[in-house]
Amino acid sequence: MDSWVDGQPADVLSLKDRGLAYGDGLFETIAVRDGVPALLARHLVRLTKGCQRLSINLDHGAMVTELTDYAAQLDNGVLKLVVTRGDSQRGYAFDPAAQARRILSGNPPAAYPATHAEQGIRLFPCTTRLSTQPLLAGLKHLNRLEQVLARAEWQDTEHAEGLMLDQEGRVVEGVFSNLFLVRDGVLTTAQLDRCGVAGVMREEILFQAESLGIPTQITDISLGQLQQADEVFVCNSVYGIWPVRAYAAFSWPVGPLTRKLQSIARALLDA
Amino acid sequence: MDSWVDGQPADVLSLKDRGLAYGDGLFETIAVRDGVPALLARHLVRLTKGCQRLSINLDHGAMVTELTDYAAQLDNGVLKLVVTRGDSQRGYAFDPAAQARRILSGNPPAAYPATHAEQGIRLFPCTTRLSTQPLLAGLKHLNRLEQVLARAEWQDTEHAEGLMLDQEGRVVEGVFSNLFLVRDGVLTTAQLDRCGVAGVMREEILFQAESLGIPTQITDISLGQLQQADEVFVCNSVYGIWPVRAYAAFSWPVGPLTRKLQSIARALLDA
Numbered sequence: 001m002d003s004w005v006d007g008q009p010a011d012v013l014s015l016k017d018r019g020l021a022y023g024d025g026l027f028e029t030i031a032v033r034d035g036v037p038a039l040l041a042r043h044l045v046r047l048t049k050g051c052q053r054l055s056i057n058l059d060h061g062a063m064v065t066e067l068t069d070y071a072a073q074l075d076n077g078v079l080k081l082v083v084t085r086g087d088s089q090r091g092y093a094f095d096p097a098a099q100a101r102r103i104l105s106g107n108p109p110a111a112y113p114a115t116h117a118e119q120g121i122r123l124f125p126c127t128t129r130l131s132t133q134p135l136l137a138g139l140k141h142l143n144r145l146e147q148v149l150a151r152a153e154w155q156d157t158e159h160a161e162g163l164m165l166d167q168e169g170r171v172v173e174g175v176f177s178n179l180f181l182v183r184d185g186v187l188t189t190a191q192l193d194r195c196g197v198a199g200v201m202r203e204e205i206l207f208q209a210e211s212l213g214i215p216t217q218i219t220d221i222s223l224g225q226l227q228q229a230d231e232v233f234v235c236n237s238v239y240g241i242w243p244v245r246a247y248a249a250f251s252w253p254v255g256p257l258t259r260k261l262q263s264i265a266r267a268l269l270d271a
Numbered sequence: 272m273d274s275w276v277d278g279q280p281a282d283v284l285s286l287k288d289r290g291l292a293y294g295d296g297l298f299e300t301i302a303v304r305d306g307v308p309a310l311l312a313r314h315l316v317r318l319t320k321g322c323q324r325l326s327i328n329l330d331h332g333a334m335v336t337e338l339t340d341y342a343a344q345l346d347n348g349v350l351k352l353v354v355t356r357g358d359s360q361r362g363y364a365f366d367p368a369a370q371a372r373r374i375l376s377g378n379p380p381a382a383y384p385a386t387h388a389e390q391g392i393r394l395f396p397c398t399t400r401l402s403t404q405p406l407l408a409g410l411k412h413l414n415r416l417e418q419v420l421a422r423a424e425w426q427d428t429e430h431a432e433g434l435m436l437d438q439e440g441r442v443v444e445g446v447f448s449n450l451f452l453v454r455d456g457v458l459t460t461a462q463l464d465r466c467g468v469a470g471v472m473r474e475e476i477l478f479q480a481e482s483l484g485i486p487t488q489i490t491d492i493s494l495g496q497l498q499q500a501d502e503v504f505v506c507n508s509v510y511g512i513w514p515v516r517a518y519a520a521f522s523w524p525v526g527p528l529t530r531k532l533q534s535i536a537r538a539l540l541d542a
Contacts, residue, residue, distance in 0.1 A: 003286050012283035013291060015274050015376060020284060020353065022415035023294030029361070054416070055423065080361060082291065085419075090300070090351060090378050092415065092422035092446060105286060107361050131402035132438055135420055143414035144293035144363065145325070148356075149406055151363035152326065167403055175363060 001073060003105040007066045017101060018094065019084030023142035025100070026050040028200075030079045031238050031269050032106075035072040037079060038269050039237055042200040047083065050139045051100070056085050058100040066102060074106040078238055082142070110238050116160050117262065120243030120254050121234070124159035126150040126175065130166045130195040138198035150175045161234055163247055166195050171221040177236045178202035179244075181221065181229035182257045188217040188225075201235040201265060208264050214257065231255030233262070240265035272344060274376040278337045288372060289365065290355030294413035296371070297321040299352045299471075302509050302540050303377075306343040308350060309540050310508055313471040318354065321410045322371070327356050329371040337373060345377040349509055353413070381509050387431050388533065391514030391525050392505070395430035397421040397446065401437045401466040409469035421446045432505055434518055437466050442492040448507045449473035450515070452492065452500035453528045459488040459496075472506040472536060479535050485528065502526030504533070511536035 002009040018024035028047055031038040044064065051058045063083070071079055082103040088094055128150040136143070150162050161174040172190045173179050178199040180189045187209050192198050209216050226232065232244040232252050241262040243254040273280040289295035299318055302309040315335065322329045334354070342350055353374040359365055399421035407414070421433050432445040443461045444450055449470040451460045458480050463469050480487050497503065503515040503523050512533040514525040 005286070011286055013286055013288075015276070015282055015284055015374060017284075017291065018419075020288065020291045020355075021298075021413070022419050023413055024416060024419050027292075054420070078361065084291075090349065092418045094419065094423065096423075103286060128406060129404075131404040133400075133402040133417065135399060136416060141416055142292070142294055143416045145295060145407060145412055145414045146404065147363045148289075148293050148295050148365065149325070152365065152367075 016087035025084035120245035121160035123247040124154040124162035126162040177234035182231035200237040287358035296355035391516035392431035394518040395425040395433035397433040448505035453502035
């Protein structure tokens with residue numbers, strides 16, 4: 001279906017848009033099933049946090065209305081919302097009163113091989129490392145060259161995702177996923193206060209685990225700790241959970257906690 | 272005058288452009304005087320290096336033709352060239368054969384107060400720090416949220432520029448300028464292999480200084496070294512050189528080497 005800009009059908013954007021000029025904006029990628037955006041509240045919370053951090057004035061009411069209307073028309077697929085600071089003249093300075101631009105576009109449902117979820121995947125060892133920037137860490141902003149470079153490191157279909165480390169070699173996340181490991185019954189994921197994207201499915205999984213009484217931990221993760229994990233999986237808000245079977249010379253079985261959380265994630269996305 | 276996209280007048284861009292989606296591209300900001308783009312060769316060198324580093328396929332011949340035609344029509348002003356990886360579907364992966372999109376836009380000549388160049392400026396002490404990313408360091412890419420955040424730190428007109436440090440507190444550059452200091456006759460600027468933009472005017476100043484037999488040094492710079500400098504100035508390819516008189520509690524006179532290089536820079540931009 002057509003894209004919408006500020007609620008109107010459009011397939012183009014002003015050349016003065018700061019999203020183009022500087023990546024000055026945010027985005028959300030949302031699974032839509034039977035016209036309903038999955039995990040909508042969590043997407044809105046993250047977007048709101050991003051707008052606050054970047055001082056972007058978003059008409060949240062209009063955005064939510066457009067997003068739910070668009071999802072209803074899309075019916076089944078993947079909705080992408082891009083929020084930019086709107087137009088400006090040349091130069092980094094911006095008008096603090098400027099209203100954000102809202103861009104919605106729709107894609108067909110993601111078509112990943114079913115084996116990713118069923119049998120698990122292999123992670124490519126990306127050499128592109130995430131830089132440290134506490135002011136932007138956690139946000140799904142439009143400055144994504146690191147992910148573009150990392151994703152370009154492999155073309156084979158052996159690797160369904162790539163693992164990204166930070167500048168100090170800590171395990172952070174996938175190129176388009178967050179990563180969890182299980183060790184002695186504790187579910188662990190990287191803290192994202194220096195780099196990384198705080199994924200909506202990551203938040204949901206932490207919430208679900210806590211509801212189930214599963215101990216969770218948000219901390220720094222070393223490659224050694226990754227190697228010693230009992231189970232490893234990656235997640236995002238489009239595909240849910242993929243078990244991770246291998247990374248470089250490391251390998252893991254598909255474990256029971258991964259399967260339990262995977263079925264919960266699937267139910268949330270298929271709701 | 273109208274902007275051009277791939278050589279055709281246009282004021283809009285496809286919503287599928289990866290420049291918008293990920294900041295997946297590069298830009299150059301070029302002073303144009305009497306229809307001639309200043310320091311063109313250096314701009315082209317940097318752009319070419321950026322395309323190589325990001326694996327962007329740019330039709331350099333078409334780009335140079337369009338750029339010189341556009342500059343001729345602009346006559347006097349500031350030309351901005353944006354090169355993006357072009358359109359793609361959702362997802363970080365890109366087609367290695369995709370042709371880059373070329374976007375040209377024109378602005379009136381920059382209208383900075385003459386006092387900036389004549390009497391010198393005060394630098395705002397930005398708290399936003401530059402992140403370390405060797406894969407992107409030096410490039411003028413479209414991921415510029417750090418500069419957007421840094422520029423938003425001051426609104427007063429007391430500060431004409433802001434100084435940005437790296438994560439370790441080293442002195443790197445201005446928000447839209449490079450920085451030089453002079454100490455005991457040696458001209459020093461920060462090395463930019465971890466972060467920062469390798470400005471075209473910075474390159475030109477290093478070249479001119481070497482031609483004049485002035486010793487130059489590209490190295491790490493501490494705040495202590497900045498404080499002890501005999502002269503400090505900032506530069507870019509639009510305004511040339513502004514002497515720096517103050518930064519936080521530090522202050523400097525406008526020195527003779529700054530004035531000599533300033534007049535050379537002015538001649539290059541006014542040529």
